[in-house]
Amino acid sequence: MMVLVTGASGGLGRAMAVECARRGYDLLLTDIADAPLLRIKQGIERQFGVTVEAKACDLTNDQELAAFFKYIDGEQIHLDMLLNIAGIDYEGGFLSQPSANITRIVQVNIEATLKVTHAALERRRKERFTIVIVSSLASQYPIPLKATYAASKRFLLDFSIALAQELKHENVNVLALCPGGLPTTPEALLGIAAQGIWGDLTTNDLGEVARKTITAALKGKRVYIPGCVNGILRILGRTVPNTLVAKLLYKRWKDAQGRWEAIGAGRIR
Amino acid sequence: MKTVVITGATSGIGLAAAKALAASGARVIGVGRTKETCEKAKADLMTAVPNADIIYVQGDLSSQTDVNAAADQIQSFLPLDGCLNALINNAGGVRSGYTTTADGYELQFALNHLAGFLLTYRLWENLKKAKGRVIFTGSNSHKKTRMHWSDVMYSKHYSCLMAYKQSKLCNMLLAKEINRRFEDSGVKAYVVDPGLVNTSIGNKQTGGIVSAFWSVRRKHGDLPEYTAQTYVYLCNQMPAPYWLYYHACKPANYDKRVDNEQDAQRLFELSEQLCGIRFDGGDVK
Numbered sequence: 316m317m318v319l320v321t322g323a324s325g326g327l328g329r330a331m332a333v334e335c336a337r338r339g340y341d342l343l344l345t346d347i348a349d350a351p352l353l354r355i356k357q358g359i360e361r362q363f364g365v366t367v368e369a370k371a372c373d374l375t376n377d378q379e380l381a382a383f384f385k386y387i388d389g390e391q392i393h394l395d396m397l398l399n400i401a402g403i404d405y406e407g408g409f410l411s412q413p414s415a416n417i418t419r420i421v422q423v424n425i426e427a428t429l430k431v432t433h434a435a436l437e438r439r440r441k442e443r444f445t446i447v448i449v450s451s452l453a454s455q456y457p458i459p460l461k462a463t464y465a466a467s468k469r470f471l472l473d474f475s476i477a478l479a480q481e482l483k484h485e486n487v488n489v490l491a492l493c494p495g496g497l498p499t500t501p502e503a504l505l506g507i508a509a510q511g512i513w514g515d516l517t518t519n520d521l522g523e524v525a526r527k528t529i530t531a532a533l534k535g536k537r538v539y540i541p542g543c544v545n546g547i548l549r550i551l552g553r554t555v556p557n558t559l560v561a562k563l564l565y566k567r568w569k570d571a572q573g574r575w576e577a578i579g580a581g582r583i584r
Numbered sequence: 585m586k587t588v589v590i591t592g593a594t595s596g597i598g599l600a601a602a603k604a605l606a607a608s609g610a611r612v613i614g615v616g617r618t619k620e621t622c623e624k625a626k627a628d629l630m631t632a633v634p635n636a637d638i639i640y641v642q643g644d645l646s647s648q649t650d651v652n653a654a655a656d657q658i659q660s661f662l663p664l665d666g667c668l669n670a671l672i673n674n675a676g677g678v679r680s681g682y683t684t685t686a687d688g689y690e691l692q693f694a695l696n697h698l699a700g701f702l703l704t705y706r707l708w709e710n711l712k713k714a715k716g717r718v719i720f721t722g723s724n725s726h727k728k729t730r731m732h733w734s735d736v737m738y739s740k741h742y743s744c745l746m747a748y749k750q751s752k753l754c755n756m757l758l759a760k761e762i763n764r765r766f767e768d769s770g771v772k773a774y775v776v777d778p779g780l781v782n783t784s785i786g787n788k789q790t791g792g793i794v795s796a797f798w799s800v801r802r803k804h805g806d807l808p809e810y811t812a813q814t815y816v817y818l819c820n821q822m823p824a825p826y827w828l829y830y831h832a833c834k835p836a837n838y839d840k841r842v843d844n845e846q847d848a849q850r851l852f853e854l855s856e857q858l859c860g861i862r863f864d865g866g867d868v869k
Contacts, residue, residue: 329684337739351686354649358687361858362737522682522739 316340319387319394319435321374321427322401324351326521327449327494331398334525336363343392344369345383346401368392374401374427375419384434396445396532397435399428404464406572417463424467429474439487445532446489448475452545454493455552459565460572468493472538479537490532493540493549494519519545585637586610587668587714588819589658591645591703592675594625596783597721600808601672601815603629606636608816613661614640615654615675645675645699647686648859655706667714670819671707673700674721676751678786680794682742689858690737692744696751701758701855705863708771715770719818720759722775722829726752727839731847736854744794754851756838760828761848765863772824775838776814777831780805 318335322328323344332342336359346352349371356369368390372383387394402424405416432446453461454468475491482489519541531539540546552560588605592598593614606612606629616622622640629638639661643654662668676696685694704711704718711718729749732738738747759773782805786798810832817833818825827835828842841847856862 324686326683329686329688330682333684333688333737333739350649354647354686355688357860358648358685358689358858361860362688520681520742521684522742526740 316395317343317392318396318398319343319345319431320398320400321345321431322399323369324348324355325400327525328398328400329355330521330525331400331447331528332359333362334522334529335396335398336365336367338529339363339365340396341366342368343387343394345372345374347371347373374431375422377430380427380430380434384438387438392438393440394435394438395440395443396447397432398447398449399431400447400449401427401431402449404461408460409462420463420467424464425470428471432478436482436487442486444485444487446475446478446487447528447532448489448491450475450491450493452493452495452540452548454491455549456560456564457557458568459561460568476537488532488535488537490528490536491538492524492528493538493545494524495542495545585663586670586819587613587662588670588672589613589615589668589703589707590672590674591615591699592721593640594621596785597778597781597808597811598672598674599625599628600812601674602638603632603636604809604812604816605819606633606638608820610669610819611637611663612639613658614638615643615645615658616640617644617675618642645703646677646691646695648694648698648702649686651699651702652706655703658707659710662710665713666710668707668710668716669714670717670719671704671711672719672721672815672819673703673755674719675699676721676785677788678744678748678794678798680744682739690739690742690747692747692751693737693754696748697754697758698855698858700755702859702861704762705859705861708863711771712769717818717824718759718762718771718773719815720755720773720775722755722759722777723752724777724779725749726756726842729753729839730841731757731851733850753839753841756829756842757844757848757851758855760842761852763828764845764848765852773828774818774825775829776811776818777829777836778806778811778814779831781808781811782806783808 318340320328320332320342323332324346332344335342344352344356352369352371356367359367370383370386373379403420405412448471450472451468453465454472458465472491475489479489524541528539540549588610590598590602590612593602594616602612602614616625619642622642626638626640629636641654641657643650645651679691683691685691700720732750756775759775762773782802787795814830814833818830829836829838
């Protein structure tokens with residue numbers, strides 16, 4: 316098994332890479348910076364003794380992306396699985412962000428995912444290929460103050476489900492992962508703490524999410540929403556009108572952002 | 585003058601021990617995770633002990649890159665003869681959920697155990713020169729648990745408490761194994777049982793239930809200043825105290841599993857592999 320992981324030195328990417336290595340899969344890791352990638356490569360090799368290749372690539376830069384896939388071709392790597400983990404968000408409402416930040420969310424979350432998925436499919440092993448696309452619980456409703464992020468994740472969810480149908484007869488499965496908050500970084504932990512009880516209820520255990528995601532993807536499942544509270548929220552999101560959901564969520568995120576600022580990033584630990 | 589290194593020296597037990605050791609006349613090199621907390625702790629310490637000889641080194645010890653960088657900095661602050669009298673591996677933490685470090689290791693295992701292992705290795709020659717002491721902050725929670733060898737990082741079924749208990753058992757096994765392997769080195773390893781101490785350990789990056797539980801429980805704990813005396817005792821007492829595990833400056837009972845030599849050796853070798861080092865200087869991959 317050879318698995319390509321994007322966003323591999325971030326919290327979820329690391330956990331997914333570790334989970335794959337635990338299963339004995341070989342890995343090809345990428346992320347934007349070299350140094351963190353080499354550390355995770357080394358840590359995984361020491362723990363599990365699998366083969367780990369690591370190569371930095373800015374997925375929004377077409378030249379780097381081309382060089383990255385040229386490297387894959389040069390090494391004659393055939394892919395069995397693609398984990399599209401790379402994704403970003405910027406905290407703050409639409410008008411409080413420079414426009415470049417807003418479009419960067421679309422570039423990383425949507426454009427890069429499409430480009431990588433397309434290029435990886437061309438280099439897939441024909442017997443069987445598995446794709447995981449990281450959407451989010453945020454894909455389930457319009458979220459004021461996270462408008463672009465939530466919409467980008469909605470795009471990924473719909474795209475993922477449609478692509479899965481399209482490629483069904485090509486022995487390709489596509490799974491959309493829709494996690495709630497994940498305790499990946501000190502900032503993420505702070506963000507979860509700022510949401511109070513909602514943060515606790517919608518937060519998923521990172522190791523469990525990683526394990527069940529790979530299992531579900533290999534079983535041919537199309538959508539995986541970890542946690543039962545999140546599942547209920549999804550159903551509610553479908554039965555309640557969008558405009559009302561937006562109204563409710565606006566209040567929730569506004570409160571959370573207020574608390575986030577009050578707690579302050581300097582007091583994480 | 586003695587030189588003492590204390591990790592996690594910006595709050596709680598570490599800060600109290602830093603104060604007590606500085607007051608006893610030692611040069612203290614503290615390690616803290618962020619610049620801000622280091623500066624705040626230094627100011628706090630200078631108020632409590634105005635003539636303290638204190639230096640802070642910043643580093644996130646959950647990451648091995650930072651442990652190595654901290655070790656380099658510490659060595660630059662040692663006296664010219666390179667003597668280090670005591671290394672107090674005190675930094676530790678609790679995480680309610682499974683999280684991986686930059687090296688892809690489970691955080692409690694990496695921070696509570698591996699960081700101290702690697703730092704001890706990096707400062708080993710300096711400790712040997714001074715016939716120094718390595719002190720780990722342990723806990724009575726090392727009792728009634730065992731090494732989870734099939735998955736030491738608890739990546740499959742994470743339990744905050746089990747991972748914490750195991751990391752504290754690791755402290756005991758490691759101290760014991762250091763004493764066994766390096767009996768002739770003159771270096772002695774100890775573990776302190778701080779007892780229940782009123783610090784913020786359970787409130788840092790845990791959130792929700794774990795944090796709320798700890799907020800109630802910590803109120804029943806001792807003051808860190810009381811616990812700090814055990815560290816002063818283990819650093820300064822002559823001749824070197826004979827026992828492994830100390831509480832309130834007195835030998836304390838530990839779990840019989842700590843005497844399992846096989847486990848201790850296995851942990852030592854695994855830790856060498858996960859840190860990419862060999863204490864005997866042999867080659868590593």
